[in-house]
Amino acid sequence: MSSSTLPDASAQVSGHAAANSTSAAELASLKVSLRSALRQFPDFPSPGILFEDILPIFANPTLHESLIRSLELEILAKSGGQKPDVIVGLEARGFLIGPSLALRLGAGFVPVRKQGKLPGPCMTQAYEKEYGQDFFQMQSDAIKPGQKVIVVDDIIATGGSAYAAGEMIKKMGGELLSFLFILELEFLHGRDKLPAPVNTLLSGQA
Ligand SMILES: O=P(O)(O)OC[C@H]1O[C@H](OP(=O)(O)OP(=O)(O)O)[C@H](O)[C@@H]1O
Numbered sequence: 469m470s471s472s473t474l475p476d477a478s479a480q481v482s483g484h485a486a487a488n489s490t491s492a493a494e495l496a497s498l499k500v501s502l503r504s505a506l507r508q509f510p511d512f513p514s515p516g517i518l519f520e521d522i523l524p525i526f527a528n529p530t531l532h533e534s535l536i537r538s539l540e541l542e543i544l545a546k547s548g549g550q551k552p553d554v555i556v557g558l559e560a561r562g563f564l565i566g567p568s569l570a571l572r573l574g575a576g577f578v579p580v581r582k583q584g585k586l587p588g589p590c591m592t593q594a595y596e597k598e599y600g601q602d603f604f605q606m607q608s609d610a611i612k613p614g615q616k617v618i619v620v621d622d623i624i625a626t627g628g629s630a631y632a633a634g635e636m637i638k639k640m641g642g643e644l645l646s647f648l649f650i651l652e653l654e655f656l657h658g659r660d661k662l663p664a665p666v667n668t669l670l671s672g673q674a
């Protein structure tokens with residue numbers, strides 16, 4: 469190793485550290501504006517549920533851009549260099565973020581839909597969520613064996629929806645890298661159900 473390598477290497481390391489701290493500062497500031505845009509509606513869709521409304525973020529192009537950038541930064545910070553092949557988004561609110569995020573990351577997008585919406589052979593999984601139960605489906609060939617997958621959705625409450633998606637992805641031979649949400653309802657401990665790391669931008673209803 470030449471004597472000039474060490475200073476170059478250490479300059480590179482401190483360059484990465486500076487870039488990481490810049491990204492962390494950017495992410496922290498974006499999260500503040502995203503949180504301030506959320507609205508809450510008591511007793512929707514049923515008594516006792518405090519509904520978290522994320523839609524104001526999408527009504528404002530600056531906040532919309534902040535959201536997609538935050539999700540991208542969160543993945544880059546937590547991925548340990550592992551790039552996803554596929555982003556899986558859950559119908560319906562997961563469709564608001566999945567395709568844009570997939571484009572940013574150069575990954576494919578695959579939908580998980582509610583039963584009866586997808587053509588051709590499908591895999592079906594029952595699930596329960598904070599205020600109901602339903603069936604999810606994916607097209608049976610949507611994930612190729614060995615593909616690296618990140619599941620995205622707006623909110624993790626009980627974790628039932630995301631768990632069902634993870635089950636189907638594993639049955640198709642996909643490798644679950646992580647789950648990513650805008651908001652976590654911590655008191656429901658949904659993350660404890662999930663079989664891969666769980667990353668969230670915001671938490672609430674502690
Ligand atoms: O962690 P869980 O308890 O499973 O709950 C979270 C899920 O519930 C909501 O979806 P929902 O199907 O109610 O509505 P949507 O069709 O508007 O996404 C939310 O968008 C998450 O997908």
Ligand SMILES: Nc1ncnc2[nH]cnc12
Pocket residue numbers: 517518519520521597598599623625626653
């Ligand atoms: N409290 C809540 N607000 C919005 N979406 C939800 N999905 C599950 N629980 C929810």
Ligand SMILES: [Mg+2]
Pocket residue numbers: 558559560561562621
């Ligand atoms: Mg949903």
